Amino acid sequence: MQRFDDDGRLIVPERTHLVDELKKRGVHLEGSIHIHQAFCPRGHMLVSDDNKQFNGLPGIKVHVVGERGDELVTITPFLKRRDRIGGEQFQVGDRLHICCPACGIEMPVLAPCDCQWNGEFVMFSLDENPTNQNAVCFCNIWGCPNGDIRMAGDVIAEYQRNYEL
């Protein structure tokens, strides 16, 4: 895509074009940025209409396994939010395995988190066919400030900046 016009000015994409592009990547911009789908590495859909809801939208249902126990937890579909339903047994600093409720496979690690607990960003693909870039992620430590849902591409870019890769 051409990013600058002939006079060297940044081309700002049309908003409708931008919204369409994001939608193709599974990110929806209808008043707020949220996702309508997320997949385990084997292609199981983790967002379905009967999941617990956040502001009227179904969340991402995962099987969370920690040292204290395991439980189904629903995570907000809104980016940059940390709301979740369930998981009261877990405590700040607990390292969690985030697994698919259908097949039990653990969500893959995207990058290390720089939190005090040495957490890891685990990711959900936004595509049935998993790729690193088209995904969302969050830190697998309960209570980590990086526990909000973020775009995988943003986390990778930040990591590359911090470590000058």
Ligand SMILES: [Zn+2]
């Ligand atoms: Zn699965």
Ligand SMILES: [Zn+2]
């Ligand atoms: Zn963390």
